[in-house]
Amino acid sequence: MSTPARPESVADPGDGGAVAGSARRQDTRLDSYVDRYAARTHGMKASAVRALFAVANRPEVVSLAGGMPNIADLPLNVVGDAMREMILDVGPQAMQYGSGQGEPELREQICEVMSLEGIAAHPDDVTVTVGSQQALDLLTRIFCDPGDVVLAEAPSYVGALNTFGAYQSRVVHVGMDDHGLDPAALREACASLQRHGARAKFLYTIPNFQNPAGLSQPVQRRRELIEVAREFDLLIIEDNPYGLLNLAGDPLPAMRSMDAERVIYLGSFSKTFAPGFRAGWVLAPHAVREKLVLAQEAATLCPPVFSQFAVSKYLSSHDWRGQIESFKSMYAARRDAMLAGLSEHMPAGTTWTRPDGGFFVWLTLPEGLDSQAMLPRAVSNRVAYVPGTAFYADGLGSRNMRLSYCYPTPERIIEGTKRLGEVLGRELELHETFGLHDQPRAVERSQAPRPDQR
Amino acid sequence: MSTPARPESVADPGDGGAVAGSARRQDTRLDSYVDRYAARTHGMKASAVRALFAVANRPEVVSLAGGMPNIADLPLNVVGDAMREMILDVGPQAMQYGSGQGEPELREQICEVMSLEGIAAHPDDVTVTVGSQQALDLLTRIFCDPGDVVLAEAPSYVGALNTFGAYQSRVVHVGMDDHGLDPAALREACASLQRHGARAKFLYTIPNFQNPAGLSQPVQRRRELIEVAREFDLLIIEDNPYGLLNLAGDPLPAMRSMDAERVIYLGSFSKTFAPGFRAGWVLAPHAVREKLVLAQEAATLCPPVFSQFAVSKYLSSHDWRGQIESFKSMYAARRDAMLAGLSEHMPAGTTWTRPDGGFFVWLTLPEGLDSQAMLPRAVSNRVAYVPGTAFYADGLGSRNMRLSYCYPTPERIIEGTKRLGEVLGRELELHETFGLHDQPRAVERSQAPRPDQR
Structure with missing residues (x-):
């Protein structure tokens, strides 16, 4: 594998199954296995925008769609030497089957990482997963029967929505305000379920720099949300x-x-080190952790051992905290470029969030525009984004889009916002000339939560 | 991670969830989350022999229980240099998110590997998985609703039985004879289902050196089985x-x-290279492959990219065919030691299979003995095996055990058979003295398939 070519389609933590994957062969053939599939499989469908994103990955297109971290600054010689040394030292262990729960030394290091966010945890309560995506998969497997309700922010991470859908769960979205998930909306959602004799299996939330909204919960907000969760035993x-x-x-x-008993925590090395190792984890109360390990063994026998030794070696031999600081400077410059570009190039009536971290800005279009309908025209103008509808289980979000600043350079980001501004300008002209036919349905306008009113 | 210590419990392709995993904390606490779990979770239980196997992993015990390959002969300096070179060449790709289907170059190499077994395949029909265990998980997810029937050999791989169980499938075992899965028994199982208005979602079979029975299907037998499958559209x-x-x-x-349309093929690098990379694959008809990729994206976004680049680099830079020949010589010596040790040390009335490859011998105890009941006494005598009941979904197998020759040295294997012979001798004495109370139930004796009558 000596050429640095990328496959034409790459999984992406921002897009998940909605836009990633192979579009090489379009499925025009009949599926002769269709009467054999499980009920859950009939809900697995490739997104309509999948083929479009194969085009959007061309180099002339500025993609503000992806959620891939920029790992170009990782010191390859340091990592290469560390991996060689690791193999010579402990290769026979790193290349062997390992613990279904994950390697003990890595689980200790994970506890150190989590201590940076005030978490006091025991390595025995950590389960290593194939990226935190697999943590979502195993937790949904453990908790959700078909039809079970899961609460999630409106909008929410598309990869999580895919996984909840793969287990036939029913997602109920809960609104956000400037400070992220709204405790009043959460209380109302729980009370409404209660009135119908139902209960949510869990609330799924991303408190920091939420994907896709870019909003964060202040400390006090987190406490309020936990209070509501206690009230409804959530x-x-x-x-x-x-x-x-x-x-x-x-x-x-x-x-x-x-709250160590009510909160199950998912972490990942994908953004603080590199995603290719697929090293994530779950910190869960002991009883849940036991189920997670059984589920992990049925799913993979054990998470990738070599990856775990590699991440462990990186953490013990490299200044990983310094590397995170360097990532932060790089992303800050890109975030600033995105916000400056939007300020300069967006037409009046467009609004967007101003994230303090993470990868994403959530943009709301002027009334009458539809982000999914205009995507082909945007790609023609060599800029791509993810339409807001991808982030709702219920079809909302047509006036929204997610813009990511993690991967392109600041110059390309500014160029991308300029191209996007041109597309929006032409859409508005069309809309003013021809009126309402491109408008989203009324229900979407009136009910869509607006996390970007700040 | 500078010490070569192994965790006290290690996942194992032979034992799966039945015996692997952490036994550090025994679960004596109440599970306060129990009313929140999905129905499928209530079937996830740690095996009763799990704690025993923590003891069996002690160095003084000869473990004939594990299914870990012996990778001690892999040239660490060659692998270490190759990994360093790979990182310097293509590190930014190897550490990034990748294709949900798996890296294109590795999929091409996988097709080369499969050509050694007469398979002509296109890389686009290959999906890379987190070991072939995950292939089982994704296929069961795609095909099986709760209650669906899956056919499997009697006995069958415990990791597969675990996965089928995790999706609440119902396993129907099909008998074997000297040449593996019996076509007449398969026909009868299919006909019986048909009479009851049911149909199996698939037949799960291991044609080569079956785990745990050690039996192989001759070429003609494979053709006969495919004929039966065509007859019943299986x-x-x-x-x-x-x-x-x-x-x-x-x-x-x-x-x-x-048969390219009726057979879904699972492969793995775990035994021909090393299991720690967790690199397996599925070769499936196009329509099924599409579902697999969607399921993979919901499960992990993408299989471990770094592992895939590592395996790919190993295949392109090392004489992997020569390495397999060297593995074969090493395993042949161990297989021979096992068979010689059994011939010397087993009491009359004990029978066993004589595998032409793979890792396992399937042993049948003299009438009246129970492999699960005597396991604690075997571990006390410093030898371990997996009781036959682990390999049946229906409780049969109490007169059987699986012995593996893959991991211990020939000397240790012979010592292990000697210790096992001592235990059997004492069990037989007890049985003769005290009669029938240790006997397995009659139903198990009369119905248990006996793949070892050769």
């Missing part, structure tokens, strides 16, 4: 891939640091 | 981790080489 899954990438200062205390 | 999942480890000569043609 479990919380706290997904925290971006927490250490706080551009405004030190990391905030995790929700898990405030 | 899908076949061909699991082939050991096919290239044929100690008797060249690999046999895979079932997949005889």
